[in-house]
Amino acid sequence: MPRPMSEPLRLHYLAPGELPLEALEAVAARVLCDEEKARAARFVFSRDRVLFMAAHVLVRQLLSERTGQAAAQLRFEVGPHGKPELSQPGRTPALRFNLSHCDGLVACAVLDGHPVGVDVEHLDRRVAVESLAPRVLSGRELQGLEALGGEARRRRFLQLWTAKEAYVKALGDGLTLELRDLTVELDAASPAIVHAGADSATGPCQLSLWEPTPEHVMAAVVCAPEAPVVEMMPATIDAQ
Ligand SMILES: CC(C)(COP(=O)(O)OP(=O)(O)OC[C@H]1O[C@@H](n2cnc3c(N)ncnc32)[C@H](O)[C@@H]1OP(=O)(O)O)[C@@H](O)C(=O)NCCC(=O)NCCS
Numbered sequence: 001m002p003r004p005m006s007e008p009l010r011l012h013y014l015a016p017g018e019l020p021l022e023a024l025e026a027v028a029a030r031v032l033c034d035e036e037k038a039r040a041a042r043f044v045f046s047r048d049r050v051l052f053m054a055a056h057v058l059v060r061q062l063l064s065e066r067t068g069q070a071a072a073q074l075r076f077e078v079g080p081h082g083k084p085e086l087s088q089p090g091r092t093p094a095l096r097f098n099l100s101h102c103d104g105l106v107a108c109a110v111l112d113g114h115p116v117g118v119d120v121e122h123l124d125r126r127v128a129v130e131s132l133a134p135r136v137l138s139g140r141e142l143q144g145l146e147a148l149g150g151e152a153r154r155r156r157f158l159q160l161w162t163a164k165e166a167y168v169k170a171l172g173d174g175l176t177l178e179l180r181d182l183t184v185e186l187d188a189a190s191p192a193i194v195h196a197g198a199d200s201a202t203g204p205c206q207l208s209l210w211e212p213t214p215e216h217v218m219a220a221v222v223c224a225p226e227a228p229v230v231e232m233m234p235a236t237i238d239a240q
Contacts, residue, residue, distance in 0.1 A: 005114070005222070005224050005226045005227070005228045005229075006112075007111050007112040007113065007228070008111070008228060008229040008230065008231045009109060009110075009111045009116065009208070009220060009222055009228040009229070009230045009231070010062075010109070010110045010111065010231045010233055011107060011108075011109050011118065011218070011220055011230060011231065011232050011233065012058065012062055012107070012108045012109075012110070012233045012234075012235040013105060013106065013107040013108075013120070013212050013218070013232070013233070013234060013235060014054065014058060014105075014106050014234065014235040014236065014237070015104055015105060015106075015213075016050050016051050016053075016054035016055075016101075016104075016105075016106055017050075017104060019050075019054060019237055020239070021050065023237070023239035024050065024053055024054060024057065024237060024239070025053070026239065027057055027237060027238070027239050028040065028053040028056070028057050030072060031057055031060050031061075031071040031072045032053070032056055032057065032060070032072075033072075036056050039052065040052050040053050040056075051101050051103075051106065052101070054101075054106050054237065055099055055101045055106045055108070056099075057071075057237055058106055058108055058235055058237060059097060059099055059108050060072070060074055061237065061238055062097070062108055062110055062235070063086055063095065063097060063110070066095055066110065067086075067088070067091075067095065074086065074087075075087040079172045081172055081173050081176065082172075083098075083169070083172030084099075085097075093112045093113030094112075094113065095110070095111075095112055096110070096111055096112070096113065096114060096115055096116050097109060097110045097111075097116070098116050098117050098118045098169055098170070099118070100118045100119045100120045100165075100166075100169070100218075101120070102120045102121050102122050102125070102216070103122040103124075103125070104122060104213075104215060104216065105120050105122070105212070105213065105215075105216045105218075106120075106235075107119075107120045107212075107218055108235070109220050111222065111228065114222050114223055114224040114228075115170050115171065115172065115222070115223040116170055116220065116221070116222050116223075117165075117166040117167060117168065117169030117170030117171070117172075117220065117221045118166055118169065118218065118219070118220045118221075119162045119163075119165035119166040119169060119218070119219050120162070120212075120216055120217070120218045121158055121161065121162045121165075121216065121217050122215055122216055123155060123158060123211075123214075123215050123216060123217055124215065125158065127154065127157065127158060127161070129145075129153065129154055129157045132157070132161075133145060133157060135179075135180070136160075136161065136164065136179040136180065137157075137160060137179075137180065138180050138181065138182060138183040139180075140183050141160055141183055141184065144156070144186075144187070145157060145160075156186070158217055159184075159186060159209065159217055159219075160184050160186070162209070162217045162218065162219040163184040163186075163191070163193060163207055163209060163219040163221070164179050164182055164184065164193075165219070166207070166219035166220055166221040167182060167193050167205065167207070167221045169221070170205060170221040170222065170223050171223065181195060182194070182195055184207070186209070190227070191207045191208070191209045192206075192207055193205055193207045193221065203223055203225075204223075204224070204225045205221050205222065205223050205224070206221065206222045206224055206226070206227045206228060207219065207220070207221050208220045208221075208227075208228075208230050210232065212232065
């Protein structure tokens, strides 16, 4: 039986372009593990490397604050479909987190006890709405999209996409889910995700959706029976 939500969902976000590069590189050299450093070094474009370093330093700093462990000492385990979780033998409830990064924004969701997924997308992201929509949207979502044209149509698609990504990431199932079975209800009093038929298999989930900047859409999904209180927290990287 899932526990009711007692802890708030904390959503930390930052714009990596605003960080002083030297300070970021110095803290990344101190706290990232060898595998993270190797991944950072493989990026061709500096902008992607900065985004990756900022994201992974932020995760380590946030989890370090919550656990009292040094950021560099934290270890992660990767689930069967690639979802990283903090390695925390004996900690009850488990501290959960999820990370997302896109052009100009990093977001990290942290909460106790319930699986969480977060996704951020740039609203200017090039996206082939007409070819993707029939592959990932439910009939009801497609109908809603039909009523919209131009920029409103693209924006709606990106909101639906971001919400579904957050759901996929909360479950940690990668793309083993049939996305057309999910309906994101954006017009309801509060946004929700309805899973056609199989909700009992995945359990109830709670969706939150924002535009944290004029250029970005962000969604978070928590697998829990009750909606969490959400705290949106602009983050900084501590270079000390
Ligand atoms: C991981 C995945 C689920 C999301 O990736 P993404 O949107 O490209 O990237 P994000 O920045 O949001 O998330 C990446 C982070 O999520 C985490 N992650 C990786 N695999 C994950 C998984 N299976 N579940 C949850 N989180 C995962 C990691 O922390 C990763 O960060 P890193 O690459 O720096 O280590 C991706 O592999 C995927 O399968 N995307 C689905 C694509 C799609 O067609 N979606 C349709 C939606 S309508």
